[in-house]
Amino acid sequence: MQQYRERIEAALSRYRDPWLETDLRSAGVLTDVQEEGGVLKVVLTLGYPCADISAGLGETLARLIGDETGTSVQVEIRQQIQPHRAQRNLRNLDGVRNIVAVASGKGGVGKSTTTINLALAMAHAGARVGVLDADIYGPSLGLMVGVASGTHPESDDAKYFKPIQALGLQTMSMAYLIDETTPMVWRGPMVSGALQQLLTQTLWDDLDYLFIDMPPGTGDVQLTLSQKVPVTGAVIVTTPQDIALLDAKKGIEMFRKVDIPVLGVVENMSTHICSNCGHEEPIFGAGGGERIAAQYDTELLGSLPLSLQIREQTDAGMPTVVADPQGPAAQAYLDIARRIAGRVAVRNVAQGPAFPNISVEND
Incomplete structure (x- = not known):
């Protein structure tokens, strides 16, 4: 198989993965090469979710090889x-x-x-994904994924919560955990404690990625x-206007x-497309995300339009990716998601696999 393996590697060197x-x-x-009945069977293992593109990619690479x-x-x-190696040797979450933090400098x-x-x-x-709403004062996740008001997580032992399944x-x-009209009149330490409890007392089940929807700002x-x-890394969301970019820089x-890598910048509301005539206009300015990415030596992961449809779909509990998957x-x-996964995969390979914390104590 060695002669085939060398030729396969040569063919793979001519395909640049965009992610x-x-x-x-x-x-x-x-990963593996076998020959059966005159057919080369090649197994390739990618470090990012690719179930939706694996068939087409496999055919392309089969022709190349x-x-x-x-x-x-x-x-x-x-x-x-692959799991990542945490900053400052923090223990990875069970x-x-x-973990990908999605943040912004301003609301x-x-x-x-x-x-x-x-x-x-x-x-x-094709990934197993979770979302944690870290905005303790103004949580909105339930509305966005269509979870009925008054729904509460189950608990087997009154200590750990089972995450609520919604849209996969x-x-x-x-x-x-609270009534939707109840305000959280808490000081910073209580908010920080609540975040830690939501993270560590939820029985996350074999997640490839946990997205944390951060509150705006740079506080507790x-x-x-x-x-x-x-x-693992952070994603910064901004709009192109200067005041939003100023706060994004702070983020x-x-x-x-704090030694958390910024995986890239997402420019939201980059252009407005008129629902009547289709005219496209950068009402918040143009090129802001690209400028800030270049300034901080990171990547513009993508740009998204200011769209009435996106807002309506999210408010209805059926976000755009579910409501109009081919749009x-x-x-x-x-x-953007696959680009984030690619950045995470590259970082994890560069750092090496995660390892458990080891503690040695003298009796």
Whole structure:
């Protein structure tokens, strides 16, 4: 098989993966090669969710490898999401491989809508995904995923909560624990404690990614997250206007100071498309996300339109990725989600696999 393996590697070196941003030979995806009945059976393992594209990608790579080897080829694409190594040797959360914090410097930029659609897009691609609503004062997750008011999580032992399943996601929110009209009149330490409880006392079930919908700003919740929670990376949501970019810069600087990598920037409401005539106009300015990404040596993960339909679908508990999966907005969310997964996969490979904390005590 060695002669075939070398030719397969040569073929893979000519295919650049758009999500890993490297060729597949360098990415080390070749897992197994077998020959059965004159057919080469090749197994490739990718580090990001790819169930929705595996068939088409397999056919493309089979032709590429077949041209190189001169044989009939079958390619099987598998996915294996690796757990990350946490910052400052924090212990990884039980049942969660990777935690992605979605944050913004200011409110009103569509961060929660972006979070839920990215989570749904990641699940559509084949990952096991959860969402935690970390906005203790103004939780909105239940409304966005269509969970009925008054729904509460089950508990087997009065200590741990079972996440509420909604639209194929495992979800948890303070909204599930209180009445929707009850204000949370809490000081910072109580909010930080509530966040830790929601994270650690929820029985997350074998998640590849847990998205945390952060409250806006750089306050107590953000500080608790950086000090107590093993975060793989952060995604910053902003609009193109200067005042939003100013606050987004503060968010990026905060994550840098606490050693949490910024995976990239999502520019929301980049253009408005008229629902009557189709005219497109950058009413909040243009190119802001790209400028801030370049300034902080990170990546513009994608841009999303200001759309009445996105708002209506989310308010109805059927976000865009579920309500209109073939539409351009849903495809944009899917591209951004897979780009995030690619950045996580590259980072995890570069850092090496996660390892358990080891404690040695003298009796």
